[in-house]
Amino acid sequence: MKLTVVGGGSTYTPELIDGFARLRDTLPIEELVLVDPAAERLELVGGLARRIFAKQGHPGRIVTTADLDAGVDGADAVLLQLRVGGQAAREQDETWPLECGCVGQETTGAGGLAKALRTVPVVLDIAERVRRANPRAWIIDFTNPVGIVTRALLQAGHRAVGLCNVAIGFQRKFAKLLGVAPADVHLAHVGLNHLTWETGVRLGGPEGENALPKLLAEHGEAIADDLHLPRPLLDRLGVVPSYYLRYYYAHDEVVRELRTKPSRAAEVAAMERELLTMYGDPALDEKPALLAKRGGAYYSEAAVDLAAALLGGGGSPYQVVNAFNKGTLPFLPDDAVIEVQAAVGPTGPAPLPVPELDPLFSGLIANVTAYEDLALEAALRGGRDRVFRALLAHPLIGQYAYADALTDQLIAHNREHLAWA
Structure with missing residues (x-):
């Protein structure tokens, strides 16, 4: 089996390598190719990757x-984990929206749109080259914004x-709180990428006992603290929202916080410099503890599980993925891309049925899906007016004066990555 990682020079990659090494019985890779135009980074990451494989006896x-x-x-299979423009572009995504009083974040709001506009054309070019090389290859997209990028690929x-x-982060966290194995926790996970709620936590499978009420009753405070949301909100919602819902539920509070501290991009850039120095140490043969602060926890386990299921070698029967809606959420078009539990196998993912959602959740999902439609149109066809329409549709923006100003800022900061600008 040959697996290729595009963006293989990322400081994330040793997390992935560690998972491939530990879980080689689930995903028996014979050849792993790390592709990246950044030669110096790739050499450092590749050297550590080989040492990790050697230490763990991976052939x-x-x-x-x-x-x-x-x-x-x-x-x-080809795994995409690229960042067009690097951390410098991310730094911009996280800062210029704040000038209009809007959240600056790399996957949602104006910053998320900027990332989509930079990323979609590049990913589609890569995908065409993958298709020419092997039409049967699976593409696993970990590149943000995952929902928009995956929809571009599927369409x-x-x-x-x-x-x-x-x-998978919630699964591991809930399993620990409940004192059970992660494999025994089946999430009723629903929404769009970075806009999801855990509406149930089933033990043993999709039809198992729902442990969510127990989790909220006994561990609600700890869960709320992790999400930086108040415990009473979780009780009123009756579900566990993803961390990214904080940008919607506490928008103004988040903006105030972001204006008073260094950007996440600046923190990550500093961390990456330290990590790359570590990776250059020929004695290092395991992923360093610092990597856990970089983000992407359990990424390797999720990637191995998904690749194994798609390639027919194993993997969990049910996994949370981003895939075509195909009637799963009846208030969305079939070709919307949703993030839900699915049965995954060599023919791809088949989303499991989802009970009718509270309008509090379905309304926001529908709104953000409309934004994603417009965002993808702007990414594929370009043009100032298309960018403006997408920003005006986004619930974190929504005012024409903000959308106008942010459109100009987005184009000005991303001109080198936009062929039409």
Whole structure:
């Protein structure tokens, strides 16, 4: 089996390598190719990756290359984890929206739209080259904004599935609180990427006992603290929202916080410099503890599970993925991309049925889906008016004066990445 990671020079990659090494019986990789144009980073990450495989006795071969076409040639699966513009572009995404009093964040709001506009054309070009190399290859997208990027891939006819680590993070956290194995926790996870709620926590499978009331009653305070939301809100909602719902439920509070501290991009950039220094140590043969602060917890386990299921070698029967709606949420079009539990196998994901949602949740999902429609149109076709329409539709913006100003800012800060600007 050959697996290729595009964006293999990322400081995330040793987390992925560690998972591949530990879970080699689930996903027996013979050749792992790390593709990245940043030669110096790739050399450091590739060296550590080989040492991790060697230490854990993994027999697979690790290849590094800047040549995308060579890297994806013959790959059974291609994992996308790229960041167009790097941390410098992320820094911009997180700062200029604050000038209008809007959340500055890399996956939602105006910053998220900027990232989508930079990313979608690049990903579609990569996907076409993957298809030419092997039409049967699966593309696993971990590149944000995952929902919009996955929809672009699927609408272009690619064999693609979107992946996020939010659900597996909740699964692991809830399993620990309940004193059970993670595999025994089945989340009733529903929504869009970075706009999801856990409406149930089933033990043993989709039809198992719902432990969510017990979790909220006995551990609600701890869960709320992790989400930086008040405990009474969780009790009133009766569900556990993802951390990203804080941008909607406490927008003005978050803006005030963001204006008084360094951006997350600045923190990550500093962390990356330290990590790359560590990766250059020839004695280092395991992922360093600092990597846990970089983000992407349990990413490797989720990626291995999904790749194994898609390639027919195993993996969990049910997994949270981003896939076409296909009637799962009846208030959305079939070609919307939703994030839900699905049965996953070699033919792809099949979303499980979802009970009727409270309008409090379905209304926001519908609103953000409309924004994502417009965002994808802007990413594919360009144009100032399309950018404005997407920003005006976003519930975190919504006012024409803000949308106008943010449109100008977005184009000014991203002109080098926008072929039409």
